[in-house]
Amino acid sequence: xxxxxxxxxxxxxxxxxxxxxxxxxxxxxxxxxxxxxxxxxxxxxxxxxxxxxxxxxxxxxxxxxxxxxxxxxxxxxxxxxxxxxxxxxxxxxxxxxxxxxxxxxxxxxxxxxxxxxxxxxxxxxxxxxxxxxxxxxxxxxxxxxxxxxxxxxxxxxxxxxxxxxxxxxxxxxxxxxxxxxxxxxxxxxxxxxxxxxxxxxxxxxxxxxxxxxxxxxxxxxxxxxxxxxxxxxxxxx
Numbered sequence: 001x002x003x004x005x006x007x008x009x010x011x012x013x014x015x016x017x018x019x020x021x022x023x024x025x026x027x028x029x030x031x032x033x034x035x036x037x038x039x040x041x042x043x044x045x046x047x048x049x050x051x052x053x054x055x056x057x058x059x060x061x062x063x064x065x066x067x068x069x070x071x072x073x074x075x076x077x078x079x080x081x082x083x084x085x086x087x088x089x090x091x092x093x094x095x096x097x098x099x100x101x102x103x104x105x106x107x108x109x110x111x112x113x114x115x116x117x118x119x120x121x122x123x124x125x126x127x128x129x130x131x132x133x134x135x136x137x138x139x140x141x142x143x144x145x146x147x148x149x150x151x152x153x154x155x156x157x158x159x160x161x162x163x164x165x166x167x168x169x170x171x172x173x174x175x176x177x178x179x180x181x182x183x184x185x186x187x188x189x190x191x192x193x194x195x196x197x198x199x200x201x202x203x204x205x206x207x208x209x210x211x212x213x214x215x216x217x218x219x220x221x222x223x224x225x226x227x228x229x230x231x232x233x234x235x236x237x
Contacts, residue, residue, distance in 0.1 A: 124161035
């Protein structure tokens with residue numbers, strides 16, 4: 001069957017099918033992109049939340065350590081007209097909101113971290129959790145210098161985790177990166193296919209228009225027969 005003998009309607013139908021498939025594919029790409037962009041927004045909110053919670057926790061620990069040192073000095077140096085009971089009351093009044101802030105923010109950080117990642121050795125999330133627990137334990141054991149140093153460790157371990165999450169947001173989610181790669185491959189492959197088919201069809205058309213030896217011989221024979229017939233008709237007249 002000659003390629004050029006195919007009815008034009010077949011090409012039209014084939015083009016419509018290809019257009020529909022491409023439209024469906026890029027609709028899926030847009031759907032995935034919208035979903036992954038939403039996930040990236042949630043990651044940004046997660047970064048901001050973790051940053052605020054770490055800041056609030058370390059600030060509360062530092063203020064508590066300073067207050068505890070001050071009240072320890074007051075207990076050691078007996079003040080006139082100030083009883084031990086009054087000091088304890090003052091300490092509770094000063095520290096209650098700070099203790100609440102420490103517990104609240106540590107709980108938020110724990111809930112924000114992935115439990116499976118926390119169990120991994122030398123992971124960013126496990127390092128952050130270890131630093132939080134160390135600072136808390138130092139404070140509970142009245143090791144205020146250790147608690148303050150622990151705040152530095154908390155900030156140092158939180159920074160790589162925040163940076164890693166930000167890099168994920170900047171590069172895009174894994175699903176988005178995959179579908180973007182497939183989309184680029186599809187577009188590039190489509191252009192390459194169209195270019196290749198155009199070359200093949202052009203070459204086929206040129207070959208179809210190029211006279212072959214058999215065609216030339218047949219044409220010459222036809223021309224010769226036509227000339228011979230004309231001569232015979234002329235002689236008859």
